[in-house]
Amino acid sequence: MAHQLTTCTYCGVGCGLYLETTDNQVIGAYPSVSHPTNQGRICVRGWHVHEIASSPERLKKPLLRKKGELQEVSWDEAFAFVATRLKQLREHYGPDSIAFLNSPRCSNEDAYLLQKFARAVIGTNNVDQGSSVFCNNSIDVLLEMTGVPAASTSVADLGESDVIVVDGVDLARRLPTIGGAVIRAKLRGARLIVIGTRRHRVAESADLFLQIRPGTEVTLYGAMAKVILDRGLANLAFIKTRCRNYEDFLRLVREYDLLQAAEVCGVSAEMIERAAVTYASARAACVLYSTSMEARSRETIRAVVNLVLLTGKLGRPGAGILALNEQNNLQGVCDLGMLPDRLPGYQPVTDSAARARLEALWKAELPAAPGLRAASLLTNGHNRTVKALWMCHYDPASAAGVEEARGLFEDFKLVVSQQLFITDAARYADVVLPTTAYGEEQVSFTSTERRIQLAQKVVEPVSGLMPVWQQLTRVASLLGANWNYASAAEVMDEIGQAVPFYSGASYENLAREYGRQWPCTKDQPLGTRYLFADSNGSKFNFAPVAKPPRVSTAAEYPFQLFFGSSLYYWTQDVLVRHSETLKREYRILWLDYPDGFVEINSEDAKGLGLRDGQKITLRTTAGSAEATARVTSEVRSGTVFVPYFLREVEKKILPGIGDRSQLVPVRVEKVAA
Amino acid sequence: MKARVLAKTDVLAIVDLLRKQGYEVLAPFCGRGRDTYFDTVTDANRDRIQLHLPNPYYPPKRFVFPHIERLMKAERSNGDLRIEPTYEAPKRAIFGIRSCDVAGIYHLDRFFLGREFSDIYYEKRRRNLLLVNLVCTDPERDIGKECFCMCADTGPAARDHFDLQLMDLGDEFMAVAGTPSGEALLANSAFRKGTEEHVAKRRQILEHLRTHFESTMTSWFSAAVRCVSQGKVTEKTWEEIGQRCLECGGCTYVCPACTCFTVTDRQVSAGEVERVRVWDSCALGGFTRMAGGFNPRRAVHDRRNRRFFRKLSHYFIQRELSMACVGCGRCAAVCHGDIGMPTVVEMIRRATAQAEAR
Amino acid sequence: MSAATQNVYLPKPAVLEQVLPEIPEVKTYYWHFEDLEEQQAFHKFRPGQFAQISLFGVGEFPASLPSSPGEDETFFTIRKVGSCTSALDELRPGQKFAVRGPYGNGFPMEDYYGHDLVFVAGGIGMIPLRSCIVYALQHRKHYDRIQIFYGAKTPQELMYMPNLREWEKSAGVECYLTVDRPDANWKGHVGVVGSLFTQPGVSVAVDNSTAFVCGPPVMFRFVIRDLLAMGYEERNIVSTLERYMKCGVGKCGHCCIGMAYVCVDGPVFTYEQIKKLGEEI
Numbered sequence A: 001m002a003h004q005l006t007t008c009t010y011c012g013v014g015c016g017l018y019l020e021t022t023d024n025q026v027i028g029a030y031p032s033v034s035h036p037t038n039q040g041r042i043c044v045r046g047w048h049v050h051e052i053a054s055s056p057e058r059l060k061k062p063l064l065r066k067k068g069e070l071q072e073v074s075w076d077e078a079f080a081f082v083a084t085r086l087k088q089l090r091e092h093y094g095p096d097s098i099a100f101l102n103s104p105r106c107s108n109e110d111a112y113l114l115q116k117f118a119r120a121v122i123g124t125n126n127v128d129q130g131s132s133v134f135c136n137n138s139i140d141v142l143l144e145m146t147g148v149p150a151a152s153t154s155v156a157d158l159g160e161s162d163v164i165v166v167d168g169v170d171l172a173r174r175l176p177t178i179g180g181a182v183i184r185a186k187l188r189g190a191r192l193i194v195i196g197t198r199r200h201r202v203a204e205s206a207d208l209f210l211q212i213r214p215g216t217e218v219t220l221y222g223a224m225a226k227v228i229l230d231r232g233l234a235n236l237a238f239i240k241t242r243c244r245n246y247e248d249f250l251r252l253v254r255e256y257d258l259l260q261a262a263e264v265c266g267v268s269a270e271m272i273e274r275a276a277v278t279y280a281s282a283r284a285a286c287v288l289y290s291t292s293m294e295a296r297s298r299e300t301i302r303a304v305v306n307l308v309l310l311t312g313k314l315g316r317p318g319a320g321i322l323a324l325n326e327q328n329n330l331q332g333v334c335d336l337g338m339l340p341d342r343l344p345g346y347q348p349v350t351d352s353a354a355r356a357r358l359e360a361l362w363k364a365e366l367p368a369a370p371g372l373r374a375a376s377l378l379t380n381g382h383n384r385t386v387k388a389l390w391m392c393h394y395d396p397a398s399a400a401g402v403e404e405a406r407g408l409f410e411d412f413k414l415v416v417s418q419q420l421f422i423t424d425a426a427r428y429a430d431v432v433l434p435t436t437a438y439g440e441e442q443v444s445f446t447s448t449e450r451r452i453q454l455a456q457k458v459v460e461p462v463s464g465l466m467p468v469w470q471q472l473t474r475v476a477s478l479l480g481a482n483w484n485y486a487s488a489a490e491v492m493d494e495i496g497q498a499v500p501f502y503s504g505a506s507y508e509n510l511a512r513e514y515g516r517q518w519p520c521t522k523d524q525p526l527g528t529r530y531l532f533a534d535s536n537g538s539k540f541n542f543a544p545v546a547k548p549p550r551v552s553t554a555a556e557y558p559f560q561l562f563f564g565s566s567l568y569y570w571t572q573d574v575l576v577r578h579s580e581t582l583k584r585e586y587r588i589l590w591l592d593y594p595d596g597f598v599e600i601n602s603e604d605a606k607g608l609g610l611r612d613g614q615k616i617t618l619r620t621t622a623g624s625a626e627a628t629a630r631v632t633s634e635v636r637s638g639t640v641f642v643p644y645f646l647r648e649v650e651k652k653i654l655p656g657i658g659d660r661s662q663l664v665p666v667r668v669e670k671v672a673a
Numbered sequence B: 001m002k003a004r005v006l007a008k009t010d011v012l013a014i015v016d017l018l019r020k021q022g023y024e025v026l027a028p029f030c031g032r033g034r035d036t037y038f039d040t041v042t043d044a045n046r047d048r049i050q051l052h053l054p055n056p057y058y059p060p061k062r063f064v065f066p067h068i069e070r071l072m073k074a075e076r077s078n079g080d081l082r083i084e085p086t087y088e089a090p091k092r093a094i095f096g097i098r099s100c101d102v103a104g105i106y107h108l109d110r111f112f113l114g115r116e117f118s119d120i121y122y123e124k125r126r127r128n129l130l131l132v133n134l135v136c137t138d139p140e141r142d143i144g145k146e147c148f149c150m151c152a153d154t155g156p157a158a159r160d161h162f163d164l165q166l167m168d169l170g171d172e173f174m175a176v177a178g179t180p181s182g183e184a185l186l187a188n189s190a191f192r193k194g195t196e197e198h199v200a201k202r203r204q205i206l207e208h209l210r211t212h213f214e215s216t217m218t219s220w221f222s223a224a225v226r227c228v229s230q231g232k233v234t235e236k237t238w239e240e241i242g243q244r245c246l247e248c249g250g251c252t253y254v255c256p257a258c259t260c261f262t263v264t265d266r267q268v269s270a271g272e273v274e275r276v277r278v279w280d281s282c283a284l285g286g287f288t289r290m291a292g293g294f295n296p297r298r299a300v301h302d303r304r305n306r307r308f309f310r311k312l313s314h315y316f317i318q319r320e321l322s323m324a325c326v327g328c329g330r331c332a333a334v335c336h337g338d339i340g341m342p343t344v345v346e347m348i349r350r351a352t353a354q355a356e357a358r
Numbered sequence C: 001m002s003a004a005t006q007n008v009y010l011p012k013p014a015v016l017e018q019v020l021p022e023i024p025e026v027k028t029y030y031w032h033f034e035d036l037e038e039q040q041a042f043h044k045f046r047p048g049q050f051a052q053i054s055l056f057g058v059g060e061f062p063a064s065l066p067s068s069p070g071e072d073e074t075f076f077t078i079r080k081v082g083s084c085t086s087a088l089d090e091l092r093p094g095q096k097f098a099v100r101g102p103y104g105n106g107f108p109m110e111d112y113y114g115h116d117l118v119f120v121a122g123g124i125g126m127i128p129l130r131s132c133i134v135y136a137l138q139h140r141k142h143y144d145r146i147q148i149f150y151g152a153k154t155p156q157e158l159m160y161m162p163n164l165r166e167w168e169k170s171a172g173v174e175c176y177l178t179v180d181r182p183d184a185n186w187k188g189h190v191g192v193v194g195s196l197f198t199q200p201g202v203s204v205a206v207d208n209s210t211a212f213v214c215g216p217p218v219m220f221r222f223v224i225r226d227l228l229a230m231g232y233e234e235r236n237i238v239s240t241l242e243r244y245m246k247c248g249v250g251k252c253g254h255c256c257i258g259m260a261y262v263c264v265d266g267p268v269f270t271y272e273q274i275k276k277l278g279e280e281i
Helices: A049-053 A075-093 A108-122 A134-145 A156-160 A176-187 A217-230 A236-242 A246-253 A258-265 A269-281 A298-311 A330-335 A352-362 A374-379 A468-478 A488-498 A580-586 A588-592 A602-608 A647-653 B008-020 B099-113 B120-127 B180-186 B196-212 B216-229 B235-243 B250-254 B300-312 B314-320 B330-334 B341-357 C036-042 C083-090 C123-138 C161-169 C217-230 C271-277
Strands: A002-007 A016-022 A025-031 A063-066 A069-072 A098-102 A127-129 A163-167 A191-195 A208-210 A285-290 A320-324 A388-392 A414-419 A431-434 A443-446 A451-455 A559-563 A598-601 A615-619 A624-632 A639-642 A663-670 B003-007 B024-030 B036-040 B068-077 B080-085 B092-097 B129-134 B164-168 B172-177 B261-269 B272-279 C012-023 C026-033 C050-055 C059-064 C074-079 C096-103 C116-122 C146-152 C173-179 C209-214 C237-240 C268-270
Touching: A002 A451, A002 B036, A016 A049, A025 A049, A025 B250, A049 A580, A063 A075, A075 A098, A075 A388, A075 A414, A075 A431, A075 A468, A098 A108, A098 A374, A108 A127, A108 A330, A108 A352, A108 A388, A108 A443, A108 A468, A108 A488, A127 A330, A127 A374, A134 A298, A134 A320, A134 A330, A156 A176, A163 A176, A163 A269, A176 A191, A191 A269, A208 A269, A217 A246, A217 A258, A217 A269, A217 A298, A236 A298, A258 A269, A269 A298, A285 A298, A298 A320, A330 A443, A352 A488, A443 A488, A580 A588, A580 B261, A598 A602, A598 A615, A602 A624, A602 A663, A624 A647, B003 B008, B003 B196, B008 B024, B008 B092, B008 B129, B008 B164, B008 B172, B008 B180, B080 C012, B080 C096, B092 B099, B099 B120, B099 B129, B099 B314, B120 B129, B129 B180, B164 B180, B172 B180, B172 B196, B216 B300, B216 B314, B216 B341, B235 B300, B235 B341, B250 B330, B261 C059, B300 B314, B300 B341, B330 B341, C026 C036, C026 C096, C036 C096, C050 C083, C059 C083, C059 C123, C074 C083, C074 C123, C116 C123, C116 C217, C123 C146, C123 C161, C123 C209, C146 C161, C161 C173, C209 C217, C217 C237, C237 C271, C268 C271
Parallel strands: A098 A127, A098 A388, A163 A191, A163 A285, A191 A208, A285 A320, A388 A414, A414 A431, A559 A639, A598 A624, B024 B092, B092 B129, B129 B164, C116 C146, C116 C209, C146 C173, C209 C237
Antiparallel strands: A002 A016, A016 A025, A063 A069, A063 A431, A443 A451, A559 A663, A598 A639, A615 A624, A615 A663, B003 B172, B024 B036, B068 B080, B068 B272, B164 B172, B261 B272, C012 C026, C012 C096, C026 C074, C050 C059, C050 C096, C237 C268
């Protein structure tokens, strides 16, 4: 028997847990009491993580499509096939005919080498992390306004906050450890403001719950800013020394009106006022929002960050922004350049100086044109320029905005899938390369609080299985690259050279305590618990947000429909599907609604004479779709929520309306039995 | 009861003795920070065994009721079905198990081996298990701020159900045998006869320890038992509790006395299936969900109600002649929403006091 | 700890003999244990007990025993609702699955000696009651009147119709059928099962009688209300409860409600007991 401290790799919280092993089997999992983030707690996923690690249903041999069937082949044959085909396709169609997608759950080393493989070996910027499009909004806005595309503070520091604002995210369902930290902070006396269209478990504990209409965040935050200014609660000293663009911001804020905002948002003016005053008067206030929140536009994030800057709630323990990544390594894969327009460390690919620096390190010429994003490269119709697709733990079934696997891959001349299990997507691949799983490899992940931590190897993998980074190394070598990484630690050493804020994150350093929060540099090897502590540090930028025009609702389409992207993310996850308990817990709704569901508020349903589980028709100006109604008080009155897995509704309603981040006016009709 | 003493320096001789007798000895070790765990003693780690440390979080119940355990294998070939039970029952000794966890194992004995059906997997493991109990005497390291064994009447010194009990008297340890197996260990030359003074010292230490338990709010424990048994806890209180439950299942997994499990089949190869059982939790929404769409405990506060009813009602205490809460305090530490047993007892007290004031 | 503890979780191989459609989505599966001794031992079950059916690779599920110990054949009647029941449905005669049991308390049929028996079933609630009815008919001299009230959504969803026609012919047996949604050929009563009680010519046995009520939750609640209004005592109304369960032997905890483990303390409870369980039925 042995016990090893490691990192849970389900969600972005990055809880510390121990794995218990015996006879090369993971037999148990339990939380670390001392880990600063989770402090003895983990969620149901963590408690069952050992079921995945020990699942006998794993893929064990590489598969190659021969005569239409996937057949087991040797590793050499699989790698040779992939290398040869990539070479042929690149010669014939050019480097941009090849694209690489990974899951935001891949390790840092895998992500770094996958984009390096694409950029330095193949010569394309067609790399993307395949989660929702919304996290890019957060990255771009935070870069623009604070210069750092990540949470500014730490989960543990919530204990130091006296006001906590939770915007939109259902923490209990999605990031339970953070949900718990919020609830406990509230029990200790912090005041809790919950903003969002949904009623959820954490909202039940709120002092102020602003259940706003969907898509009205900008108006709400604008009005809050106005209240703060009118009451003289703005932190002028902070603004003067640390912020730019204040005048422009001020000019646009004056347009907002409290009473009008109350009407638009559907909450009382008094509530908005109290929320604004509570936030602005706090000693240390923290704002939490999810980067993959449905329908989160850049403007809504700008509006939140403006509020933070206006009150100077940054750079102190418990004060700041927790931009929450829901997948365990969304932060890491973005940090390390799995973005079509940004190099490792977030330098734009168009920046020649940044390219030159990496060219020197990688000893290869890098492409300057930004690549395609995941959604567009998968759905750019039949005239697609992309001929080969490499999917590293990527599963379209769990990515919003992407259709189901069938039909999607038909036009590709080569599909490579690196997976643990046969997934829907892997079923359509030409080559399936099974990989080592959690617990069988030592790699690192970066959590939503910028904590770079190790996931340890606790058992020997099934014979022949190797980590993604090693497979990439093998194929790169076959393509003539001189890659000689002997371990993931060596990959991390190179990452340290490529990304300045990872420069102190050697495995040796990461293994000492509980990982390190970046920036972790040679000068600051212990990492950084919260950002912007230096009052003489970099400047922040206000981003003026104009008051949105009033959207008039047409009487014949009284409901607002919005497409979910992440709320039920885990229900489709491949790992969850391979654990009995998790499958049961996350798919419990499917027992009641085997055909899926759309959510409608209980009061609205009463008005329509609608019972839970009944069929409804959703009618828009562009078309109509049938679905099963889930009647619940969780969604706000006047809204209809369509989870992302309900592709049929999306297909019938979306064309002619726009993209799925938009709100759609809709009429709800009962289908006669 | 035979009491013996042995020098502090000889304590680990018991571990050596057990290992020589063929036991896999599980003893407490320190992990990172305040983390501790029970692990198999080897020549390499033997000297790192810790006697006084925070009680390991991952409860030793898993040595008789594993987190995941294979029950049987089924093989299908040529239309035939062969079902083979798979037993694993290593000869094990837990060295340094705390009194609360001894009570926990006793509770599992009552539950798994009592009544009309006996659980053979549990029984086989339990028969091969020896318990060397260590009394919590170090207020700094042994007793956590969540501990309430005093209220649950299980510690800090267990009265029974151990094979051997050790207690730190300062320079010496007192050893008491609880079973013939424990008594046999006392024959070792390291043990000397104890004196009246030793017994007096023991009493004095225990008396002094009483002041070191922080969790005084659980002093309302038996009143909570009464309120729960008589259905006096209001729906509102259960709702308040439910609103803070994030349905992680942690409280049941760390509980030394929780017994629920689920069973699942896993395909091992084309014709072979293994059936395993894994810990389950009444906190989870799917726990009582039936195929066909009816969930009698859909609301989260009903599920919380269930857990505390199962633990605190007279009926179940009588049914097992043992209470399914041993006062270890782990549920208080593991809970995201701070609704472990001590808090719930306090919430019930407050609600009842308010109701009576009205 | 006894010397030779049985492995209560270990199912024994069973052979599927024949599958007959009962009503839409519901079929009757005839089967026997591979091992004859096993079969004989099993056959001593009581009406109202249940067994655990194993489809290795998919899982295990509880099913009540619709046959009576007095009948030669053993069978299950099962509605396809989940992955396990679907897997059973995919088996062909001659193929093997596994069974363990019988479990649960069953109906204390001896306690009702000298009583009138009133069976009230809704839909597939007839499955557990079939066993009692057959048992009662086989021990006819111990019971007085036997009344069967049975309702389903549609005529096609009335189960065990050949049996019902046969039982009807026995002396002292009254059979009343009803459906919610009749078809063109339906000549019988239309309405919920409780509406049969007040039909002309029907006089429900109340004194010195026991009512067996099985069916969906809504039907259950209404029938109980009607019976209580007629003067039934709560302890003379019996039913079987269904709960999600994994082990069937009081260990896994899934079926624990109020003060009872349905699998060992039930599944048969009097209404008096059910009320005390304190949970939604």
